[in-house]
Amino acid sequence: MNIALPPHTLAKPFTHDAKVIALVGMAHAASHFGHLLLPPLFPVFMHEFGLSFSQLGALMSVFFVVSGLGQASAGFVVDKLGARPLLFVALALFTLAAVLASRVTGYSGLVAVAALAGLANATFHPVDFTILNQRVSPPRLGHAFSAHGLTGNLGWALAPVFFATVTALSDWRTAYLAAAVLFASVLAVLVFNRDQLHTQVVRHAPDAVVEHSMAFMKLPVVWWCFAFFLLSTMTLAVVQSFSVSILKAMHGISFESATLTLTAYMLCGALGMFVGGFVAAYSKHSDRVVAVSMLTAALLLALCGTAWLGATWTMVVLAATGFAVGIGGPSRDMMIKKATPKGATGRVYGLVYSGLDTGFAISPLVFGAFMDRGWYSATLMGAALVLGLSVVAALGVGVRTR
Known part of the structure; x- marks a missing residue:
């Protein structure tokens, strides 16, 4: 197959790579902030609208079902049209979702917000990795993936503090309007720097023998990658959605302290991502780093x-868990890159990262039922078991890539 792509092998100036990485990182932080558009205010919604843990978990399932279906499709669109247009649309949708959240009057409104935010989230991973793989020099890709994961964790870390602070100073509806301003500001910065985000689409020579666009789905390694994301993300969903309630129920910790613990988990994850970038840059066996x-x-x-x-x-130990997961993040992305056929970046990352959305969709339903029964310890144990199973999937990817 003869495919004309950008000259990946040419080294680019450090300042060029740093700017691209920073812009993509900003977009990724905004998307992860959008993941937590609703969960930090779950206790408020329970009080305001009389909702159960299962109903709240279902909101996240709606978000990630829409995101997962959209993400698997978005990869094909990215490969055909380029990454930049979809990035701008996604941030505009997040802005609209935050405005809508400020106006909700009941559960149906929250479902609509979850669906719209899920649609906004759908494009980010195929978009981000297409931009990074095309515009960042190969020797710096490990660090680019590290920065990408780190900024995502910072977005997660910011959301609980942001919503708790603005809600305490004013009210939760004002917090959502402030979030809309935040999304719009990120969009403005990216539009201003749009030349740094341009990507080339895959083009085939007229006489080339072109594989079907779905051919990559026949590769077992792609599905092992999907399984890894599904399993590892189920655990993350438990921490994000229920850790605050679990800490309060098991140990009598205040809402503020429990929320700070969740923020500490995300910040430790970001620190782990930073360290993991150096590990990924020098390790030849990404799958083993991820497994450990x-x-x-x-x-x-x-x-x-x-x-x-x-x-x-x-x-303290829950926060340290975030550090351990974070170290494996950049190696995880390198693991996926090694398993990706040439010219199929958007499609593969779209499908593989839809496993992330699938895990986020399934986990709140399963563990939300645990929480409604008061099985707080079992919720954490179950999340640990699922994360352990993801180790098998990571090693499976490595065997099939080598």
Whole structure:
């Protein structure tokens, strides 16, 4: 297959790569902030609208079902039209979702917000990785993936603090209007720097023998990657959606302290991503780095589930779990890159990262039922078990890539 793509092998100036990485990182932080558009205010919605944990979990399932279906499709669009237009549309949709959230009067409105935000989220991973793979020099890709993951975790870390602070100073509706301004500001910055985000679409020579656009789906390694994302993300969804409620129920921790613990988890994850960038740049076996990181995190999470540690140490160890997961993040992205056929970046990343959305969609339904029954310890133990299973998937990717 003869495919004309940008000259990836040519080294680019550091300033060029740094600017591209920063812009994509800003967009990724905004998308992860959008992941938590609703969860930080779950306690408010329970009080205001009389909702159960299962209903709240279903909101996240709506978000990630829409995002997953959209993401698998968005990869094809990115390969055909380029990444930049979809990036701008996504941020505009997040802005609209935040405005709509400020106006909701009941559960149906929250469902609409979840669906719109899920549609906004759908394009980010195929868009981000297409831009990074095309516009960043190969020697700096490990660090680019590290920065990408790090900024995502910072977006997650910012959301609980942002919504808690603005809600305390004013009210939750004002918090959503402030979030809309935040999304719109990021969009303005990216539009102003749009030349740095241009990507070339895949073009075939007239006499080339072209594989069917769905041919990559026959590769077993792609589905092992999908399985890894599904399993590892189910655990992350538990931490994001229920850790605050679990800490309050198991140890009597205040809402503010529990929220700060979730923020600490995300910040430790960001620090782990930074360290993991150096590991990914020099490691030849990305799958093994991922496996060790996820296994360590699973053991730490299971330790939190035993309730043996008490309140303070449970918060500390839960934050450390984020660091362990973070170290594996850049190697995870390198693992996917090695498994991606040439010219199919958008499609593969779209499908593989839809596993992330699938995990986020399934997990709140399963573990939300646990939470409604008061099985707080079992929720953490179950999340640790699923994360342990993701180790098998990561090693499966490595075997099939080598």
